[in-house]
Every structure is written in structure tokens, then in C-alpha cells.
Amino acid sequence: MNNDYIALYNNALIARGDLASIVKATKAIDKDIEPYVFEFESCKRIDLNWHGDEKAVLASLQEEQPTTTGKRGRPKLGVKSKEVTLLPRHWQWLAMQRGGASVTLRRLVDEAMKNPPIEQQIKLKQNQLYNLLSVMADEPGFENASRALYRNELSAFETAIQSWSKDIAELLIEKFNEIVHLQQGKHDDR
Known part of the structure; x- marks a missing residue:
């Protein structure tokens, strides 16, 4: 639970911190809302069971353990057998x-x-940011922001999201700056 998470609700940032902080802040706002929660570094969406009070939600976090099925591979180690096709x-x-x-x-x-090559790192960061950006798909400027993201155009991205809530825009620009940093490193290596 040491990772940095964010909770978004109604196109606004409602909490940032570890999962326990996210749950506590969310339940303090309204016990019945179910925000989108993302691990901020990877922009991976985290599904939480929001039923119950703060203690119940936190208890459900502790209970969730990855399940292993099947006999092939070494499930206790997380090894899964899958097919690989080679010549x-x-x-x-x-x-x-x-x-x-x-x-x-x-x-x-x-x-x-x-x-990984810088191009691959940039593509990974773009796809991660798009996961977070997609929550705002109904907002004006979303399509322009998406295009700017994959063109690595920060100024166009900022213009596209300027009407969005300030806290969301700041988060998105923070993530976009990671791409800019990688892009600058790519140009410095030449």
C-alpha cells in the first residue's frame, strides 16, 4: 500500500495517496460514491469493493489475494504455462x-x-497516460488531447484540456512531462 494512487469522481481529483488514504478521503466525502482509482505511476485502474463503511472497504483490500488455477507451470511462484510459437x-x-x-x-x-529502447518507453508512457485520460472521454477536447498525446505535443495537449478541472489537468500534465523528459533524452543521445 505504499504506492501513490489517485481517486477521480465527477471529472475531479478527490484524493491522492496510498489506498488507505484514498478510501478514507472518499468515504469522508460521501459514503455512497465509487470513484475511479488508479495507481499513478502505471495509470492502471484499481477495482475496489466500495460496499460498506471505511473499515469494510479496507478489510476487503486485505482479503484480496491473487488466486492461482491450473496445474501447469509453477502457480505458487506465479509461473503460468502458455504457448509460444517459433520457427x-x-x-x-x-x-x-x-x-x-x-x-x-x-x-x-x-x-x-x-x-527498453527510448521509443518503447515513450510508447508505454503514452499508453499509460491514455488509460488515465480515457476517464475524461466525454469532456470537450478529449480527441484533440488524445491526438496531441500520441504526437508528443505538450502545448497542443495543454490547450485541449484547458477547460478541464485544474487538478485533473495538473495530473495529466505531470504524466505528460514524463514523456517530454524521455523525448528530450532521445534527442540528447543523438
Whole structure:
């Protein structure tokens, strides 16, 4: 619960902080509202069970544990067996690697995840911001903001969201600035 979360309701920011703070602030505003909650870094939406009072909602957070189903893979470790389609030459190369195909594929994926190219990092940040932005899909300027996001045009983005609530606009610009920072790093490397 140490991550930074935000709660949005009626196109306004109603709380920011850890999940317990979000629940407490939301229930203090109105016990019957169910805001959109996002983990701010990833802009991933978090579904909470808002039924009951503050204590009940917090208790439901503690009870939620990931469930594992199926027997393949190593479910206790979070390993899931899925199909991978490769050409015969790829399977031959993998078979010659120390540890076998699964170990080699995990190692290659881990290396790629540690050092993604800047273009991939920018695309990830754009998609994350779009997840958050999509809550405002009915607001005027949404389409222009979306286009500006994927064009990396901060000034056009700011213009598109200028009529939105100040707190939401500030959050969105804070996230957009992460993209600008990556874009500047891309140009500095040339």
C-alpha cells in the first residue's frame, strides 16, 4: 500500500495517496460514491469493493489475494504455462542454450525489460497516460488531447484540456512531462 494512487469522481481529483488514504478521503466525502482509482505511476485502474463503511472497504483490500488455477507451470511462484510459437531454427537455438528454452526466454525477456529502447518507453508512457485520460472521454477536447498525446505535443495537449478541472489537468500534465523528459533524452543521445 505504499504506492501513490489517485481517486477521480465527477471529472475531479478527490484524493491522492496510498489506498488507505484514498478510501478514507472518499468515504469522508460521501459514503455512497465509487470513484475511479488508479495507481499513478502505471495509470492502471484499481477495482475496489466500495460496499460498506471505511473499515469494510479496507478489510476487503486485505482479503484480496491473487488466486492461482491450473496445474501447469509453477502457480505458487506465479509461473503460468502458455504457448509460444517459433520457427524450427529458433527452437534449435533455444535447445542449445544452457538451462533450456524456458530459462533462456525468461532471461532474454528480463534483459529486454531492464533496458527498453527510448521509443518503447515513450510508447508505454503514452499508453499509460491514455488509460488515465480515457476517464475524461466525454469532456470537450478529449480527441484533440488524445491526438496531441500520441504526437508528443505538450502545448497542443495543454490547450485541449484547458477547460478541464485544474487538478485533473495538473495530473495529466505531470504524466505528460514524463514523456517530454524521455523525448528530450532521445534527442540528447543523438
